[in-house]
Amino acid sequence: MSMSRSKPSYQHGILTVVARAAGVSVATVSKVVHGRRDVGAETRSRIEALLYEHGYQRSDATPTKPHRFFAVFRDLASPYTLEVVRGIVEAGSRAGLDAVVGTTEHRSIPQWLDACTEPDILGMILVISRMTERDQQRVISKHVPVVLIDPLSEPLPGVPSVGVTDWRGAHDAVEHLLALGHRRIGIIAGRPHTPAGGARLHGYRAALHEAGLEYDSILVRATDFDFAESVGATTELLMLGDRPTAIFATSDAQALGVLEAARALKISVPEELSVVSFDDTSAAAMASPPLTAVRQPFDELGQVATRLLISMAEGTPPVVDRFELATALTMRASTARLDH
């Protein structure tokens, strides 16, 4: 059955009067009435006050208040993504907000952005994804509340992002290996053109440099944050005549690949090879041996991203565009002092 809107015309009249009084179009007033947020905070509150003054009555039984947000991932394939899902769901729940979890596999980023205009949607947290410049421009000009977590490319000014201290975390990981006496330290790096991949590689370089060691590109392999690619790259490193005594892997998936490559070559960890990982998801704690790893504060990532989203939806832009949360090194069984 089809049911169409019945709207008394005197209500329509109020919109016109309010639009004139506020110096905006009727369409803008209508947006405010329907709870859409692509109207500046100052304008919105002026219009709402005028609507109230003129006795406008909303036709909805319960005025729609945003109480959901989108948490959108490129995919849900890595151990990392579960921890971020958990951090976001937890933070949303504490703030009384529901998290709609989705991916960009079935719905494109522009489609997700369109869906953000639904009145009950606060905005979107977009995780490890790449946004085109055009989509970012749209986010900025339409004031759609969007927060990025670990974007795959440098975001435009005005699009806030949250991540961790990638450079510092990588630096600390390598410093730990140096303190154990290792000098020949390999790295299974991420893709250097991604912000996280680049910063972690630079952290490795900086720690070596501070220790007076030369950067040796033969010990550096770049792969995706991927298990199988890491098994291949690590096997190459471990087949070198002068093989590394320690490897820093820039994600848990890669570190698990290092363990598997070492096992296949009968090189025991940590006796003959020390391994440090980055992420510290549950996969690191359940590895064999359990991995020493740079911990990403997943709960805090979710909390900071959610809080940013809420304040942006309320009309308060973030103080800065980039938030980096501190990492910490978790010591487990995959690293040992180098015996000469």
Add this chain to the structure above:
Amino acid sequence: MSMSRSKPSYQHGILTVVARAAGVSVATVSKVVHGRRDVGAETRSRIEALLYEHGYQRSDATPTKPHRFFAVFRDLASPYTLEVVRGIVEAGSRAGLDAVVGTTEHRSIPQWLDACTEPDILGMILVISRMTERDQQRVISKHVPVVLIDPLSEPLPGVPSVGVTDWRGAHDAVEHLLALGHRRIGIIAGRPHTPAGGARLHGYRAALHEAGLEYDSILVRATDFDFAESVGATTELLMLGDRPTAIFATSDAQALGVLEAARALKISVPEELSVVSFDDTSAAAMASPPLTAVRQPFDELGQVATRLLISMAEGTPPVVDRFELATALTMRASTARLDH
């Protein structure tokens, strides 16, 4: 600002007329108008036809159609939960539905059930959780569409659940070990009072029985589906004078614990100990060595649960209460022929 409902009284009049004609209360008609689903399918369609006949016009600009559902977990802690999140998000997305992911840590099951009456919510998929009999009675009497995945207790008739062929999968895992020549086979079982834990243990027993082997309770340890508990239990098994040559672990988290216990005791897998897991999440593929495992069809679990939810929301009860999806054994490097 406060905005209250403006409802022309002739519309109210129609509700009264329709209620009389349908032989129901005005409250029931109102429920149908507001898209709530705690009205039987047959009654609802009769009321909708009468509303149409009497020219009732809905006051909403766009009639609310359920386009979201809840996917609620006890927690988001295990590798298993990520795969189920992915399967559900994927299936929902294909059906044009958004998945709101949550846990019972911040909102109780009765609170989630209350939220199911929101007009844009289709219903709820509840994963590895325990529902009280009272909540289940409520689900049945109020016709709230709820589907359970891997419930922790036997559900009441009328509450549909989806799981995998736990008994058959466990049976096949042990049969594989028997075919490799193993006779002394241990099990790191789940809690026997849970449906999945009990069925997997029975599958182990049945395979041994068919091979003419006696069930030896000293080789059987029950833990949660948990890494650390499994490390402890496996260590006990491997310290036995006549230790097992193979272990069947009833989840990936437990199998990773078996690998770690073996590593700590310098028992090499698969040369000295074969290990079969159950789940086959990405953690099994990224283990060292990669685990032979009984695969749960996660995508299909999500699809079947979502389809059931949709048809229940449309008023079609499921044909049967319990759906078990077939498992399959994935062969990897953690099992080998027993050498005498």
